Amino acid sequence: MQRDALLAAGIDPAHLYEDYASGKREDRPGLAACLKALREEGTLVIWKLDRLGRDLHHLINTVHDLTSRGIGLRVLTGHGAAIDTTPTAAGKLVFGIFAALAEFERELIAERTIAGLVSARARGRKGGRPFKMTAAKLRLAMGQPETKVANLCEELGITRQTLYRHVSPKGDLPSDGTRLPQRQ
Numbered sequence: 001m002q003r004d005a006l007l008a009a010g011i012d013p014a015h016l017y018e019d020y021a022s023g024k025r026e027d028r029p030g031l032a033a034c035l036k037a038l039r040e041e042g043t044l045v046i047w048k049l050d051r052l053g054r055d056l057h058h059l060i061n062t063v064h065d066l067t068s069r070g071i072g073l074r075v076l077t078g079h080g081a082a083i084d085t086t087p088t089a090a091g092k093l094v095f096g097i098f099a100a101l102a103e104f105e106r107e108l109i110a111e112r113t114i115a116g117l118v119s120a121r122a123r124g125r126k127g128g129r130p131f132k133m134t135a136a137k138l139r140l141a142m143g144q145p146e147t148k149v150a151n152l153c154e155e156l157g158i159t160r161q162t163l164y165r166h167v168s169p170k171g172d173l174p175s176d177g178t179r180l181p182q183r184q
Contacts, residue, residue, distance in 0.1 A: 002047040005076050011045055035062070040070040048078035049102050056103035060096070067092075132158045133166045133176075141167050 006016060015037075019030035031052075038044055044066060046052050052073075053059045063073055063085060073085045084091045117127060137156045141163060144152075153160050165176045 002051065005047050006045060009045055009076055035065075038066070038069070038071045043072040043074050045074045045076065047076050049075050049099065050078070050105070053102075055106065056099050059099040059102065063092075063099075132162050138166055142171060145171060 003016065003018075007013065017030040017034035017037075019028040021028050034044070044052075049059070052062060066073055067085065075084075120127060133156075137158070140156065141152060149160060149163065153163055156163070165174065168174055
């Protein structure tokens with residue numbers, strides 16, 4: 001959809017840059033290549049403002065950098081569709097307003113995510129990645145003291161660090177090892 005809108009706006013397909021990372025991230029190789037390729041009196045055309053970034057600080061810095069290099073910004077759709085920083089001061093004002101809205105939207109998403117996690121925990125659901133070490137694996141690890149650590153880790157599908165977090169080299173149970181059966 002974004003690609004189609006940019007092509008319909010007259011952008012040459014050779015000048016399209018793509019990233020598959022979140023707009024929140026600043027270290028996107030496609031964005032970096034795009035910004036590097038822009039020349040004075042050119043215009044950066046984006047589909048929506050949140051595709052450039054959702055953090056107000058990053059958006060402001062990016063547009064300031066573009067403006068200082070003599071490059072304009074044009075937003076095709078969404079909240080910032082009226083933004084065109086090239087010709088007028090009013091366009092720059094509108095950009096500031098919509099950049100703040102983009103950051104506000106990002107904060108709302110974060111708040112809703114946290115609220116959802118709290119709600120799930122209240123219902124007894126625990127999120128996160130499942131533990132690699134289980135009570136059964138812990139019993140296997142403690143059963144054969146003569147077993148080589150590398151072979152044991154490979155058999156259990158865990159790293160040496162995970163093993164030693166739950167069973168000390170002497171065969172004792174560190175704090176993570178003693179809590180493990182309670183987590184299951």
